[in-house]
Amino acid sequence: MRIRLSRAEGAPPIYSQVASLLRQRIRNGELAPGTKLPKELDLARMLGVSRIPVRHALAILQREGLIQRRHGRGTFVAEDVGKPEVLQLTGIIGWRTSEGTNHRLVSVDNIVPEDELARFFGLPRGEKLTRFVRSRTRDGAAFNYIVNYVPVSVAQRMRRENFRVHTMVDMLRKRLKIRLGTVRQAIQANTADPALARQLGVAVGAPVLYVETRIWRKTGAPLMYSQAYYRGDRSSYGIEVPG
Numbered sequence: 087m088r089i090r091l092s093r094a095e096g097a098p099p100i101y102s103q104v105a106s107l108l109r110q111r112i113r114n115g116e117l118a119p120g121t122k123l124p125k126e127l128d129l130a131r132m133l134g135v136s137r138i139p140v141r142h143a144l145a146i147l148q149r150e151g152l153i154q155r156r157h158g159r160g161t162f163v164a165e166d167v168g169k170p171e172v173l174q175l176t177g178i179i180g181w182r183t184s185e186g187t188n189h190r191l192v193s194v195d196n197i198v199p200e201d202e203l204a205r206f207f208g209l210p211r212g213e214k215l216t217r218f219v220r221s222r223t224r225d226g227a228a229f230n231y232i233v234n235y236v237p238v239s240v241a242q243r244m245r246r247e248n249f250r251v252h253t254m255v256d257m258l259r260k261r262l263k264i265r266l267g268t269v270r271q272a273i274q275a276n277t278a279d280p281a282l283a284r285q286l287g288v289a290v291g292a293p294v295l296y297v298e299t300r301i302w303r304k305t306g307a308p309l310m311y312s313q314a315y316y317r318g319d320r321s322s323y324g325i326e327v328p329g
Contacts, residue, residue: 098291104143191249192219216241229320265304293318
């Protein structure tokens with residue numbers, strides 16, 4: 087197993103690099119399901135590092151469900167490693183609920199928005215928006231973290247229990263019967279800072295797909311602004327173009 091680590095200034099932590107490289111080899115099939123990994127000490131020697139970053143990297147992969155530790159036998163690539171979540175949603179990420187995912191409403195509060203957000207909604211100084219913080223999990227592991235902002239008057243019509251099974255777009259369209267107009271999304275490759283890494287259960291510096299969404303009503307009035315972060319190892323964005 088050839089692994090090259092970067093010790094250049096600004097490079098991700100060593101444990102994060104080890105986790106990323108092993109994760110990539112598992113995802114692309116180079117390390118097939120059921121493959122036994124070298125012992126921690128052997129991996130450390132191969133990499134020229136101590137056992138601490140190796141142990142940390144393996145703990146991350148275990149939390150992600152990519153490896154399994156079998157008492158007295160060693161560490162193996164999980165037998166049920168699946169393909170990453172593929173978001174093929176007619177060009178709009180987060181439009182539908184993905185099969186096999188569970189939703190969690192983390193928090194709801196009313197906040198005074200910063201200038202850019204206030205300008206989007208056309209709010210006078212001091213007027214509040216409702217902020218919903220949500221996450222979705224698959225196979226017990228988080229794969230996205232979402233912050234939605236909507237007018238307080240819209241949020242007051244939403245039932246919290248519906249967030250367990252519906253996306254925000256479903257709530258707006260199907261539950262509140264609001265006719266949607268323009269939807270604009272910006273997609274960007276990013277990395278996880280410490281706070282986001284905790285929410286997604288990944289290492290600091292791990293790849294993240296960032297999606298910013300703005301939605302207007304059919305009448306042209308601004309309706310929703312959202313910031314969504316998808317784990318890079320569990321998500322990809324697919325587009326199908328007719329021939």
